[in-house]
Amino acid sequence: xxxxxxxxxxxxxxxxxxxxxxxxxxxxxxxxxxxxxxxxxxxxxxxxxxxxxxxxxxxxxxxxxxxxxxxxxxxxxxxxxxxxxxxxxxxxxxxxxxxxxxxxxxxxxxxxxxxxxxxxxxxxxxxxxxxxxxxxxxxxxxxxxxxxxxxxxxxxxxxxxxxxxxxxxxxxxxxxxxxxxxxxxxxxxxxxxxxxxxxxxxxxxxxxxxxxxxxxxxxxxxxxxxxxxxxxxxxxxxxxxxxxxxxxxxxxxxxxxxxxxxxxxxxxxxxxxxxxxxxxxxxxxxxxxxxxxxxxxxxxxxxxxxxxxxxxxxxxxxxxxxxxxxxxxxxxxxxxxxxxxxxxxxxxxxxxxxxxxxxxxxxxxxxxxxxxxxxx
Numbered sequence: 001x002x003x004x005x006x007x008x009x010x011x012x013x014x015x016x017x018x019x020x021x022x023x024x025x026x027x028x029x030x031x032x033x034x035x036x037x038x039x040x041x042x043x044x045x046x047x048x049x050x051x052x053x054x055x056x057x058x059x060x061x062x063x064x065x066x067x068x069x070x071x072x073x074x075x076x077x078x079x080x081x082x083x084x085x086x087x088x089x090x091x092x093x094x095x096x097x098x099x100x101x102x103x104x105x106x107x108x109x110x111x112x113x114x115x116x117x118x119x120x121x122x123x124x125x126x127x128x129x130x131x132x133x134x135x136x137x138x139x140x141x142x143x144x145x146x147x148x149x150x151x152x153x154x155x156x157x158x159x160x161x162x163x164x165x166x167x168x169x170x171x172x173x174x175x176x177x178x179x180x181x182x183x184x185x186x187x188x189x190x191x192x193x194x195x196x197x198x199x200x201x202x203x204x205x206x207x208x209x210x211x212x213x214x215x216x217x218x219x220x221x222x223x224x225x226x227x228x229x230x231x232x233x234x235x236x237x238x239x240x241x242x243x244x245x246x247x248x249x250x251x252x253x254x255x256x257x258x259x260x261x262x263x264x265x266x267x268x269x270x271x272x273x274x275x276x277x278x279x280x281x282x283x284x285x286x287x288x289x290x291x292x293x294x295x296x297x298x299x300x301x302x303x304x305x306x307x308x309x310x311x312x313x314x315x316x317x318x319x320x321x322x323x324x325x326x327x328x329x330x331x332x333x334x335x336x337x338x339x340x341x342x343x344x345x346x347x348x349x350x351x352x353x354x355x356x357x358x359x360x361x362x363x364x365x366x367x368x369x370x371x372x373x374x375x376x
Contacts, residue, residue: 012068013372016302019295020350020365024057024358026292027276027351034264034279035272035353049272049353056355060362067366072374075367076314079131086124089117090160106164115356118161118169122176123360125157126321129177133184134313141185150181155194168336168344172329179324180317230339241339243268244275247282248289248338255285272353274345277337292351296330299323306368309375319371322364 032050039048075082092098092108099107099114106116132153139146154177161170182188230238230245247263250256261282264271271279281289303323310316326349333348335341347354349361 011373012369013302013306016299016306016365016372017369019298019302020362023292023295023350024060024362027348027358028053028057029258030276030280030283030351031272031353033259033261033283034276037265038272041266052355053353053358056358057362059355060359063359063363064366064369067363068369068373070366070370072315072318072367072370073312075127075318076131076134079128083124083128086117086121087160089115089120090164093117093164106166116354118164118166119356119360121157121160122169122173122325123364125153125160125173125177126180126325127318129153129157129180130314130317130321133180133317136184137313138185140181141187143190147186147190150184150186151190151194154178154181155197166345168332168346171344172325172332172346175328175332176321176324179328180321183320184317240269240275240343244278244337245339247275247278251282251285251288253286255281255283255288258283270345273347274333274352275337276352277334277348280351281337293334296327300327303327303368306372306375310371311374311376315371315374319368322368325364326361 028050031053032047035049036046039050040046042048089108092110093105097108097110098105099109106118107114108117129150132150133140136146136150140150141147154174157177158170158174161173178191230241232238234242243263247261247268250262261271261279263282264279268275268278277289277292280292284291300323303319303326307316307319307323310319329346329349332341332344333346333352336343336346347357350358
């Protein structure tokens with residue numbers, strides 16, 4: 001009898017595994033389709049970006065296999081050191097190893113490896129926060145017993161992203177940790193002070209933009225307001241949103257055909273990264289984007305099921321955190337390309353070009369699959 005139970009525990013959630021691998025395969029195909037014009041222009045090789053993406057996918061697959069076979073409870077023992085390492089990775093931005101690309105200092109070059117500390121902070125924060133919430137239990141419902149500590153970790157983690165000047169990632173992490181803390185039983189009204197701080201920060205940005213029209217803050221404010229009517233400044237702050245909407249509109253129901261996008265010819269900046277969903281809509285149409293959304297919904301459904309079936313609080317919160325992180329980043333990316341929210345540079349998990357993002361998210365899926373092995 002005992003032997004049968006052990007065999008049952010070794011079964012992973014194959015629906016989740018197949019769903020993620022489908023997204024990775026679609027991502028490789030779309031990265032090639034969206035990137036070859038720029039690859040030829042910049043490197044004289046149409047396969048430049050897709051070869052890198054395939055390499056990242058293979059590394060990510062190795063990380064996923066490791067995580068599937070590495071018992072998730074071990075992550076709890078290493079949660080605090082992992083969080084400290086994520087903080088130290090942010091510190092590297094302010095050393096000669098920090099790289100500034102397209103006006104943003106968000107990358108670190110460590111020998112042959114280039115990575116984004118923001119992605120590492122997301123992982124470190126989710127793992128550490130899961131450990132803290134699991135240890136707190138019902139104490140998180142009280143501000144004195146555990147609520148203030150939880151808010152402090154949330155605010156500090158988001159601040160680590162904000163100092164990198166990466167608003168999109170900060171919003172993603174804030175939403176993820178908020179979901180985790182609310183699921184734990186924390187009362188939403190206790191978050192009002194953080195909301196007040198955020199509103200005060202936005203007010204400061206607007207006032208600074210009015211005083212200094214040429215400042216970086218002014219540019220960000222124009223980005224925030226332009227989504228209300230991107231066509232008011234189609235060649236300026238509304239350029240990306242307008243071109244993205246053109247791409248989605250051109251796709252219609254079935255798309256204009258794989259590889260036939262016109263907007264990828266230097267009309268949409270970072271079309272293989274921050275705006276890849278637009279190219280999917282243009283080439284594969286409503287049918288294609290609907291398939292992508294269904295696959296992400298499957299990840300959410302399976303992730304929540306794994307969380308509910310986990311046998312301990314840490315497994316529950318870790319599964320919820322990983323699922324929330326993937327779903328919130330996907331949602332924000334889709335909202336940006338449809339001009340539903342202001343433009344922010346944020347990737348589409350498993351699909352957009354990017355080594356750090358792909359490897360980390362595939363590794364997180366491996367952790368989720370490991371939790372499913374030991375579920376009830």
